[in-house]
Amino acid sequence: MFPQTLGIDFGxxxxxxxxxxxDRPYLIEVEPGQTTLPTSVFFDxxxxxxxxxxxxxxxxxxxxxxxxxxxxxxxxxxxxxxERRQVAYETLTLIEVVARFLRTIRERAETATxxxxxxxxxxxxxxxxxxxxxxxxQALVDLREAYGIAGFDxxxxxxxxxxxxxxxxxxxxxxxxxxxxxxxxxxxxxxxENDETKIIASHGVRVxxxxxxxxxxxxxxxxxxxRGAEIRNDMGxxxxxxxxxxxxxxxxWEKIPFQYNAETRRMATVFAKQGIDKALFQRLYDTLDxxxxxxxxxxxxxxKIMVNKPDASDAAIDLSVLEPNLxxxxxxxxxxxxxxxxxxxxRQCAIETLQRADITPDKINSVVFVGGSSLMHVVxxxxxxxxxxxxxxxxxxxxxxxxxxAIAAAAADGRx
Numbered sequence: 001m002f003p004q005t006l007g008i009d010f011g012x013x014x015x016x017x018x019x020x021x022x023d024r025p026y027l028i029e030v031e032p033g034q035t036t037l038p039t040s041v042f043f044d045x046x047x048x049x050x051x052x053x054x055x056x057x058x059x060x061x062x063x064x065x066x067x068x069x070x071x072x073x074x075x076x077x078x079x080x081x082x083e084r085r086q087v088a089y090e091t092l093t094l095i096e097v098v099a100r101f102l103r104t105i106r107e108r109a110e111t112a113t114x115x116x117x118x119x120x121x122x123x124x125x126x127x128x129x130x131x132x133x134x135x136x137x138q139a140l141v142d143l144r145e146a147y148g149i150a151g152f153d154x155x156x157x158x159x160x161x162x163x164x165x166x167x168x169x170x171x172x173x174x175x176x177x178x179x180x181x182x183x184x185x186x187x188x189x190x191x192x193e194n195d196e197t198k199i200i201a202s203h204g205v206r207v208x209x210x211x212x213x214x215x216x217x218x219x220x221x222x223x224x225x226x227r228g229a230e231i232r233n234d235m236g237x238x239x240x241x242x243x244x245x246x247x248x249x250x251x252x253w254e255k256i257p258f259q260y261n262a263e264t265r266r267m268a269t270v271f272a273k274q275g276i277d278k279a280l281f282q283r284l285y286d287t288l289d290x291x292x293x294x295x296x297x298x299x300x301x302x303x304k305i306m307v308n309k310p311d312a313s314d315a316a317i318d319l320s321v322l323e324p325n326l327x328x329x330x331x332x333x334x335x336x337x338x339x340x341x342x343x344x345x346x347r348q349c350a351i352e353t354l355q356r357a358d359i360t361p362d363k364i365n366s367v368v369f370v371g372g373s374s375l376m377h378v379v380x381x382x383x384x385x386x387x388x389x390x391x392x393x394x395x396x397x398x399x400x401x402x403x404x405x406a407i408a409a410a411a412a413d414g415r416x
Contacts, residue, residue, distance in 0.1 A: 005119040005412045006109050007405025009160070010102065010143075012073040012182025012210055013372065015039045015053075016399050017109050018406030019117070025167065025406035027399055028109045036398045039182075041097055043067045043088035052104050060294055068294050071210050071253035072098050074183045077128050077139030080258075095142055099149035106150060118153045119416070121409040123160040123401050125184035126204030156412055159202050161188035163404030164370040166197050168395060173365035174200075176390075178350070178383060179401065180373040183208040185346045187353040189364070201357035205349040207342050209373035210253050217251035217300045219338045220328040221317060225250075225287060226280040231271055242271060242281075250284075256293035264288055283322060295321045303328070307335050308376055336378055343378040350386055361387050368393045370400045 003019040006028075016036045018027040027035040030053070037053030044051065044059060044066045051059055060068040067088040075081055081094045110117050128139035140157065147155040161177040165188050168175060172192065179186040186204040190197055218227065227247040230239040246264060249255040268288050271281035287293060296319065303317035307330045317328040336343075354361060367383055367390045369375070374397060383392070396403070 005409035006117040007409040009402040016402035020410035025403040077135035099146040102150035120155040130206040161186040165190040166404035175366040179370040181371040203353040222247040225284040230276040232274040339378040347382040
């Protein structure tokens with residue numbers, strides 16, 4: 001029987017998909033020569049076309065006129081998903097944007113395999129929203145609706161760390177999946193019995209790579225645009241501190257597209273005129289006027305990756321896209337300090353996963369790392385402190401979940 005079900009790891013930052021080929025997962029080439037693609041969308045105003053993945057990133061970097069979107073998974077479950085907005089040359093909801101992205105994945109998979117893939121097994125975080133049960137439930141409703149609009153007849157969901165556990169077939173004894181993605185951190189404790197994976201407990205927290213980026217941006221970049229700086233009062237003496245809201249939004253991947261509006265630009269104009277240090281607020285104005293928010297976010301991401309390399313003692317966030325020679329200094333120490341709260345939250349979630357399984361840390365034989373953000377030193381340090389005697393296993397960081405979903409997709413076909 002030919003596969004009818006596609007495993008899809010729809011991620012905050014990257015997406016992958018796969019089916020089973022014989023007895024092993026086959027990852028789809030979703031971009032030329034690549035089995036992952038950035039979860040990015042670009043609405044090209046001039047050409048009136050929509051591009052996805054690396055092509056969308058390139059359109060942004062090339063300065064094409066249009067609207068760029070990334071980290072849409074982080075907005076699932078929020079009212080933003082169902083607001084109908086003008087997006088470049090169309091009026092759409094974000095559910096429809098996600099659906100178009102998923103349809104593109106399905107069509108590329110069908111073209112690559114020659115199969116008709118009308119069903120999906122989709123990865124999902126254990127908790128989309130760890131502090132809001134209603135939003136967590138709504139996120140799944142939104143995502144299910146998007147799959148339907150994308151042309152799938154049915155969709156099943158599987159916790160992402162549990163999918164990764166399916167792909168970690170050689171692990172012996174008790175293992176812990178540490179899946180640090182773009183938007184969430186998820187954990188599953190599992191064991192292998194008679195060549196079958198048994199999940200003992202799963203848990204998650206809404207902390208991921210985009211949160212790392214936001215914290216770095218707020219600490220190192222946004223002060224260069226006026227965050228924390230003084231502004232003269234409109235009337236009378238005295239000053240006030242620039243409000244944090246605009247900087248929080250400009251540092252959030254998923255909120256950047258919504259800052260390019262008349263109200264925000266007017267606010268930045270006032271800051272530039274009345275700021276004590278006018279140069280800082282002029283940068284904020286230029287960022288909004290030239291729509292450079294995502295360019296800056298990419299620069300933060302590149303700086304984070306650079307300083308996290310084993311041989312890097314210091315690096316910098318290159319902001320020359322905004323101003324020649326403008327750089328925000330980064331060091332390993334600054335990076336660790338900036339991300340310490342996130343590291344503590346990830347550690348606490350791992351502890352709570354152990355508690356759900358009624359297992360002590362010393363019983364874990366292997367810690368399997370999944371997701372691009374699992375490569376961060378702050379994550380490794382926290383896990384090393386919690387599991388000093390465990391064997392650390394590096395899986396395929398960006399595709400382990402997709403491989404597990406391909407295995408689950410074959411099982412779904414078997415039940416059909």
